Amino acid sequence: MSVRTDPHAALAEVTDPEIPVLTIEDLGVLRDVVVEGERVVVTVTPTYSGCPAMDEIRADVRAALQRAGWDDVEVRTVLSPAWTTDWMTDEGRRRLQEHGIAPPAPRHDGPVLVRLGVRCPQCGSPDTEELARFSSTSCKALWRCLSCREPFDHFKAH
Amino acid sequence: MTVTAVDTAVAQYCLRLGDDALVLAQRLSEWSARSPQIEEDVALMNVALDLLGQARSLLQLAGEREGAGRSEDDLAFLRDETDFVNAQLVELDNGDFGRTMARQLLVSAWHLPLWQALTASTDDGLAAVAGKAVKEAAYHLDHARSWVVRLGDGTEESHRRVQAGLDEVWPYASELFEVDALLEGLVARGVAADPRALEPAWRAAVEDALAEATLTVPETTWRPSGGRRGTHTEAFGYLLAEMQHLHRSHPGAQW
Numbered sequence: 001m002s003v004r005t006d007p008h009a010a011l012a013e014v015t016d017p018e019i020p021v022l023t024i025e026d027l028g029v030l031r032d033v034v035v036e037g038e039r040v041v042v043t044v045t046p047t048y049s050g051c052p053a054m055d056e057i058r059a060d061v062r063a064a065l066q067r068a069g070w071d072d073v074e075v076r077t078v079l080s081p082a083w084t085t086d087w088m089t090d091e092g093r094r095r096l097q098e099h100g101i102a103p104p105a106p107r108h109d110g111p112v113l114v115r116l117g118v119r120c121p122q123c124g125s126p127d128t129e130e131l132a133r134f135s136s137t138s139c140k141a142l143w144r145c146l147s148c149r150e151p152f153d154h155f156k157a158h
Numbered sequence: 159m160t161v162t163a164v165d166t167a168v169a170q171y172c173l174r175l176g177d178d179a180l181v182l183a184q185r186l187s188e189w190s191a192r193s194p195q196i197e198e199d200v201a202l203m204n205v206a207l208d209l210l211g212q213a214r215s216l217l218q219l220a221g222e223r224e225g226a227g228r229s230e231d232d233l234a235f236l237r238d239e240t241d242f243v244n245a246q247l248v249e250l251d252n253g254d255f256g257r258t259m260a261r262q263l264l265v266s267a268w269h270l271p272l273w274q275a276l277t278a279s280t281d282d283g284l285a286a287v288a289g290k291a292v293k294e295a296a297y298h299l300d301h302a303r304s305w306v307v308r309l310g311d312g313t314e315e316s317h318r319r320v321q322a323g324l325d326e327v328w329p330y331a332s333e334l335f336e337v338d339a340l341l342e343g344l345v346a347r348g349v350a351a352d353p354r355a356l357e358p359a360w361r362a363a364v365e366d367a368l369a370e371a372t373l374t375v376p377e378t379t380w381r382p383s384g385g386r387r388g389t390h391t392e393a394f395g396y397l398l399a400e401m402q403h404l405h406r407s408h409p410g411a412q413w
Contacts, residue, residue: 048290049208049214049290050210050212079215082286083290132197132198135200138204
């Protein structure tokens with residue numbers, strides 16, 4: 001019998017294949033980890049409906065748990081409740097910023113839509129503009145800073 | 159598991175919505191590397207990817223409810239033209255960029271209230287898909303609307319072309335609001351969204367966009383119909399041939 005280590009610790013190492021600075025926990029994609037005897041049941045949820053990284057995430061979860069000694073792994077994918085950027089951890093937001101991606105603002109689902117400005121992750125200037133509503137992945141938009149002139153990705157509130 | 163008449167009806171409804179999303183995703187993908195700007199190439203492929211993701215969830219759900227062991231891939235790649243139950247609007251040729259965006263406005267302005275309504279569906283699977291799709295549809299509508307306004311209220315040439323594209327696709331939108339016995343039954347059970355209840359929101363959103371775009375709301379001169387019963391336009395066969403060819407010629411191919 002193999003020695004099993006803490007499944008939570010093993011999963012803390014699994015990163016998002018498209019934004020590797022974030023772990024799936026930081027991103028809010030990892031919803032639940034339950035140990036049932038010799039079996040671990042992991043629940044994940046996709047960011048967007050068409051997220052192409054889900055297959056890889058499921059394979060990475062399985063591999064990380066197997067390395068931690070868990071051979072009996074079930075990965076469940078749920079759609080509800082729908083993923084939101086509000087589930088992103090503070091640590092995740094900090095790491096995005098550090099890597100040049102402006103983190104998402106909190107969602108305002110109330111009656112009034114508040115559009116907060118986006119700060120440049122390079123120089124911190126609030127003087128920025130949106131270049132395109134979409135970018136290299138579903139979850140980002142392309143922006144540029146009008147102070148330092150650098151283009152940057154902004155993780156959209158969703 | 160016993161498949162009830164309700165399961166069969168829900169499966170058919172999921173198939174309709176799934177085929178709408180799948181076929182439109184395929185059409186939008188034709189713009190890959192052909193869009194007017196690189197940013198727009200990225201945008202259209204992102205929208206297509208969202209729609210493809212919605213289609214996968216819906217076809218998977220259709221396969222489960224149908225209970226005949228068909229997977230999402232079986233449903234997407236191994237059905238023939240007359241088995242597809244998408245609205246004809248989504249299968250029409252893209253035409254120029256103006257026409258593509260006019261159609262995108264009409265579809266997204268329908269998708270948004272549709273998914274909003276379906277978040278309250280009594281079918282948990284459908285409600286879960288809707289909960290994700292509604293956020294994506296809001297973004298798609300915003301994008302299509304901004305292009306229609308930009309083209310309509312742009313140059314004489316862009317105005318003329320987007321108006322012409324809109325006039326061509328407009329009649330097909332009526333199919334989105336058709337009611338038949340299947341829908342009547344599912345609306346009564348709280349599973350499906352009532353198309354009659356969606357139309358005012360759709361019309362308001364579309365007319366508001368067209369007014370800002372200085373475009374004329376076309377008159378509905380004729381009402382194409384039949385997509386939900388497997389009757390399709392000439393353009394559809396070519397789309398399916400391209401979409402299904404690889405899977406059918408090389409069963410089980412992977413890369």
